[in-house]
Structure formats: C-alpha cells, structure tokens
Amino acid sequence: MSITEKKLISQKILELFGDDVNFEKKLVLSQNVLDGFRDLIELCGDDPTRDGLHETPFRVLKAFLEYTVGYRENPKEHLEKVFDVNHQELVLVRDIEFYSMCEHHFAPFFGVAHVGYIPQEKITGLSKIGRMVEGYARRFQVQERLTNQIADAIEEVLKPQGTMVVVEAKHMCMCGRGIKKANSSTTTTAVRGVFAHQADARIEFLSLLNR
Ligand SMILES: Nc1nc2c(ncn2[C@@H]2O[C@H](COP(=O)(O)OP(=O)(O)OP(=O)(O)O)[C@@H](O)[C@H]2O)c(=O)[nH]1
Numbered sequence: 001m002s003i004t005e006k007k008l009i010s011q012k013i014l015e016l017f018g019d020d021v022n023f024e025k026k027l028v029l030s031q032n033v034l035d036g037f038r039d040l041i042e043l044c045g046d047d048p049t050r051d052g053l054h055e056t057p058f059r060v061l062k063a064f065l066e067y068t069v070g071y072r073e074n075p076k077e078h079l080e081k082v083f084d085v086n087h088q089e090l091v092l093v094r095d096i097e098f099y100s101m102c103e104h105h106f107a108p109f110f111g112v113a114h115v116g117y118i119p120q121e122k123i124t125g126l127s128k129i130g131r132m133v134e135g136y137a138r139r140f141q142v143q144e145r146l147t148n149q150i151a152d153a154i155e156e157v158l159k160p161q162g163t164m165v166v167v168e169a170k171h172m173c174m175c176g177r178g179i180k181k182a183n184s185s186t187t188t189t190a191v192r193g194v195f196a197h198q199a200d201a202r203i204e205f206l207s208l209l210n211r
C-alpha cells in the first residue's frame, strides 16, 4: 500500500475515533482489522486491491461498529425516565424489531421482541423500551441472553409486579450456512415475578400476542 493510501486510511480512522481517549490503541487495532479483512478476502479467493473490494475492509469495520453500538451505552438508562402513574395491569409493547449479531458466526439474527410488564408504581416511556432492546441487540449476542437481558433491565429499573419477554428471530447462521434451514425461526421467552408464578398472567400475555 502506498504512503498516500496509508495516510488516507489513518485520516478515516481519526474521523471514527478522534475523540476517543484510547485513540492510539484503536488506531493500531483498526489497522490490524483492516489487514485481517484484506487477508480474509485473499483467503476466500479474491483480490483485495481490485476496485470493488478496495474500500470494503474499511466499510466492514464501520459496519461492525454500527452492529455493536450497544456496547457503548447502558441500555437500562433509557428506562430511567419513569412516570408515577397508577396502572396495575399489563403493558405490552409488541413487534419491536431488532437486528443483532450471532456471537458464534458473526452472522446476523433478527426479528421482533414482545415486552410486557405489570407495573408496581413506575411506568416508563414506551419508546424507551424499544431503545433498551436496541441497546442489547446491537452487540455480539445469543438470543437467550438478549431475551434475559431485556427482562432483567425492566425488572431492575421499574421493579414491576412481573415481566415477560418473547423474542422471535431468524438466524442467518442457520439459513445461509451450516444446516441451511432457511425457513427455521427461534422463539425464546423470559418470565419474572407474577409471570413466573401465575399461569393466568402468562395466558393473558400470550392471548394478547396471538390476537
Ligand atoms: N442457543 C443458541 N445457539 C445459537 C445462537 N446463535 C447461533 N447458535 C448456535 O451456536 C452453535 C455453534 O455450534 P458449533 O458446533 O460450535 O459451530 P458450527 O460447527 O459452526 O455449528 P453448525 O451451525 O451446526 O454448523 C450452532 O449450533 C448455532 O446454531 C443463539 O442465539 N442461541
């Protein structure tokens, strides 16, 4: 790579991490990552210097920062905007779309989360539940952990009577490679408080979901 190209790449990395206190470390890591992606392209059988692929390693680096933006926030904090409203029945926010990254293959998995809770004293803004889901999804994940983290965040911040989360997702690592089951999808649940102890509460949640 020419000196001009190296300078250009350092400039782009500076734009990404210029404000970061660990800039020097991130510069070295980024350069290593770019070298790694170039090697990967070559290993797969293509030429990393050809026109269409030349800028791909940097694009992939940027895309990965976007897939994992959740590491750079505390998703629970979104829920902390609470209101004291006397509502003692189920609040269900359904079909919250998310896009996550399987930690085993770095392949996407995506779908919807349905998040329900029965408040005690506090409720939160509905959009904040979506923001919290996004914060946990945008990491290297497995679906079960994602499901539990969503439930635990609601429990910890809102201290409700109970929380129930259902996550439905499609895993590209099962569709496009490996076992290649393109139509398969996975459903996971997490229940806390009254949802763990009372079948009626779970039935109400599921019947609303299946309407
Ligand atoms: N439980 C769970 N498993 C997942 C998730 N995402 C991917 N996996 C699984 O992680 C497992 C990794 O298995 P390994 O045998 O180590 O890897 P592999 O040889 O690539 O496996 P195959 O996918 O079967 O080809 C696979 O069975 C995946 O289906 C997830 O969110 N939850």
Ligand SMILES: [Zn+2]
Residues within 6 Å of the ligand: 102, 103, 104, 105, 106, 107, 171, 173, 174
């Ligand atoms: Zn996977």
